[in-house]
Amino acid sequence: MTARLATRRAMAAASAAIVVALALAACSPDKHVEVDVPPQAEGKLAEATVEQLKDAVTNAMEATGSSGAIVGVWAPWSGSWVEGLGTQNPVDGGKVSADMQFRTGRMTRAMTCDVLYAAAAEGKVKLNDTVATWVPSAPTLTDITLEQLCDGTSGIGSYSKHLTPVWLSNPERKWSPRELASFGLGEPRSGEPGAAYRDSDAGYVLLGLALERALERSAAELIQDYIADPLDLEATQLALPSGSVLTGLHAPRLEDGKSNCAEPLDVSNVSITTGFTDSGVSSNITELGRYAQALATGALQPEKDDRFDDALPATKGAPSWYNQAGGAVLAGSLVGQFGSVPGYITAAFSDPTSGLTVAVVLNDSAAGSGVGAYLAWELAAIASKAPAASGQTAPDAGLPWTAEQYHEMIASGAICATPEQ
Numbered sequence: 001m002t003a004r005l006a007t008r009r010a011m012a013a014a015s016a017a018i019v020v021a022l023a024l025a026a027c028s029p030d031k032h033v034e035v036d037v038p039p040q041a042e043g044k045l046a047e048a049t050v051e052q053l054k055d056a057v058t059n060a061m062e063a064t065g066s067s068g069a070i071v072g073v074w075a076p077w078s079g080s081w082v083e084g085l086g087t088q089n090p091v092d093g094g095k096v097s098a099d100m101q102f103r104t105g106r107m108t109r110a111m112t113c114d115v116l117y118a119a120a121a122e123g124k125v126k127l128n129d130t131v132a133t134w135v136p137s138a139p140t141l142t143d144i145t146l147e148q149l150c151d152g153t154s155g156i157g158s159y160s161k162h163l164t165p166v167w168l169s170n171p172e173r174k175w176s177p178r179e180l181a182s183f184g185l186g187e188p189r190s191g192e193p194g195a196a197y198r199d200s201d202a203g204y205v206l207l208g209l210a211l212e213r214a215l216e217r218s219a220a221e222l223i224q225d226y227i228a229d230p231l232d233l234e235a236t237q238l239a240l241p242s243g244s245v246l247t248g249l250h251a252p253r254l255e256d257g258k259s260n261c262a263e264p265l266d267v268s269n270v271s272i273t274t275g276f277t278d279s280g281v282s283s284n285i286t287e288l289g290r291y292a293q294a295l296a297t298g299a300l301q302p303e304k305d306d307r308f309d310d311a312l313p314a315t316k317g318a319p320s321w322y323n324q325a326g327g328a329v330l331a332g333s334l335v336g337q338f339g340s341v342p343g344y345i346t347a348a349f350s351d352p353t354s355g356l357t358v359a360v361v362l363n364d365s366a367a368g369s370g371v372g373a374y375l376a377w378e379l380a381a382i383a384s385k386a387p388a389a390s391g392q393t394a395p396d397a398g399l400p401w402t403a404e405q406y407h408e409m410i411a412s413g414a415i416c417a418t419p420e421q
Contacts, residue, residue, distance in 0.1 A: 033230045035290065035299045037355035038076040041389040045079040049386045052403070053379055057085055057360070059407055060375045063414040064345065064367035065251045065261025068096035069360065072285040073379055076355040077394050078386035082285060088247040088363075090262055101241035101284050102248065102361050103272075105346040105369070106339030107291065108238070108281040109204045112219075113150040113307070113327030114300045115211050115226045121302035125214045134210035137178050138185070141206075144193045149200075149207040150327050153312065156200045157187025163274070167342055168250060171270040180276065181205045197312045197324045201278040204327070208277025219277050231294055236283040240272045248343015251366040251416065258417035259366045267365075270342040279341050288348045289359040295328060296335035296350035296357075308335070321400045329373070332399045334380060338372040340365045347372035349380060354395040356383060367415045378406040 044050065057069050068086035088094030119125045125134070131141035131149065148154045162183045166173075184202020191198075208219045215222060220238040228236045235243075248268040251259035272280045283291070294300055301307060311323035311330050323330045329337050329349075334356075336349030345367065348359035358379040360372065381403035388394040 031225075031230045032232065033294070033299050035231070035293045036297050037293050037350075037352070037357075040074055040076045040355070041079050041392055043079045043389065045073065045075060045081045045383070045386055049078070049382065050081050052382045053081060054085070056375065056378045056382060056403065056407060060362060060371060060410050061086060063410050063416075064362050064364050064371055065249075065259060065264065065416040066345075066362040066364040067249065067264075068246060068363045070096060070098055070100060070102070070246060070285045071361075071379070072098075072289045072357075072359045073383050074289060074355070074357040075383045075386045077388045077392040078383075079389060089249060089264070089266065094247070096246060096363075097244065098286075099284055100244045100246040101235055101282055102246040102344050102346070102363070103241065103275070103279070103282045103341050104288055104348075105275075105279045105337075105341045105344060105372075107283075107288065107337045107346065107348060108275060108277060108279045109327040110295050110337050111223055111227050111281060111291070111327075112204055112207055112211070112277040114295075115215075115222045116146055116150050116207065117301050117305060117307060117326075118226050119211060119215055125211070129210075131206055131210060134213045135206055137209075138181075138206065146207060146210055148193050149203040149210075151194075151310075151312070152197045152200055152203060152324055152327075153194045154200060154203045155189040155191050155193055155195070155198055156203045156206070157184040157190075158199060158201045159183035159205075160201050164342065167270050167274050168265065168267060171267055171342070174271055175273040177205045177209050177276045180274070181209070197314060204278035205276050211277075219280075223281060227291070227300065230300060231287075231290060233283065233287045233291065236281060236287050236291065238272070238277075238280050239282060240269075241282040246344075246361065246363055249364040250342055251364055253366070254417055256417070259415045261364065261366075261416035264364055264366070267342040275341055279339060285359050285361065288346070289350070289357045292336050292348040292350040292359060293355065293357050295337075296352040298352075319400070331373070331377060332401070333397060334377075334399070336376070338369060338376060340369040340372065345369060345372040347376035349376050351380075351397075354384075354397065356380060356395075358383065367413070371410055371413065374406040374410050377401060378403045378410070381406070
């Protein structure tokens with residue numbers, strides 16, 4: 001009897017545990033989110049379109065001295081093209097494959113803002129909380145809000161222009177976020193908070209510190225919980241790329257101002273701590289494109305999110321279609337981000353209505369961030385005219401620029417020294 005009673009009690013306890021587990025599972029929210037874009041037509045883009053796209057990427061590789069590039073273009077009504085081009089470096093070669101990982105640069109800014117808006121919807125922070133509320137090491141920042149950090153309207157300066165030479169010469173040194181931010185805080189403010197956009201990597205680092213304290217989790221965990229998990233992104237993380245990695249290069253400057261693209265530095269091992277919540281996330285091209293679609297459509301954001309409603313000009317004298325808000329760049333109908341970190345120039349944009357999406361990485365950062373935007377916009381202009389596949393209808397809307405315009409701008413900004421120099 002005693003044995004039977006013990007067995008019954010054990011079975012009852014196990015059954016109760018199963019019931020509790022099932023109940024908890026039923027109560028736990030499903031993190032997975034769908035991205036509301038038109039269904040992607042199967043198959044590759046038309047051969048003529050692919051040739052135009054390849055020519056655009058090759059032109060940018062030559063202009064920037066990049067030995068390799070990875071590009072993804074998705075036109076839902078027509079097809080897609082995802083490919084690695086060139087080699088890992090100009091000396092030893094090595095094929096570039098489309099699945100290689102790399103640092104995504106400023107796309108991290110948009111992800112950090114995703115966390116902010118989600119946390120605000122959960123009641124864990126307020127958009128108008130001051131920086132000083134959550135970052136004790138910045139007690140004087142009582143006039144700047146978390147939303148202004150996200151929008152890039154805090155007036156705070158940047159640290160990367162001061163530190164990039166140090167990163168290249170001492171790549172493995174670890175940097176604390178507060179140390180990075182101090183270089184931006186050391187610059188004079190550009191004006192009253194909220195008045196105008198100013199590119200500030202220090203601002204996004206401060207935002208990351210605030211979110212870590214408010215949510216009591218590391219920035220890496222926040223990116224995983226709020227972005228990677230809901231979108232089923234397996235290669236996207238706030239950490240250095242892992243697995244198959246695209247080599248990151250940086251061509252050194254010569255005395256004449258040109259760059260020695262034939263003998264670039266391998267800077268793949270520059271510490272991820274140099275970017276933190278401004279530019280520290282790594283991914284691959286397919287996941288970068290998917291994230292761009294999620295950003296453009298607001299897939300990760302609470303309902304009635306007004307994140308992009310009060311966009312400001314990205315630069316003084318910028319065309320009316322070029323604005324910044326919510327950690328993102330608004331270019332015509334496209335939403336995305338672009339930038340550079342040691343070793344990589346990146347960009348990704350998506351149209352929330354048509355689903356047109358482009359993502360690209362070049363593996364030499366010496367030319368700077370602007371080339372990434374120019375190339376992405378050139379690719380988008382080409383793909384926007386891709387013919388409709390059988391049974392599909394091409395969208396009517398166009399873009400306020402031409403592919404030729406940015407093709408020429410990229411070529412005219414070539415940085416590489418010619419062999420005879």
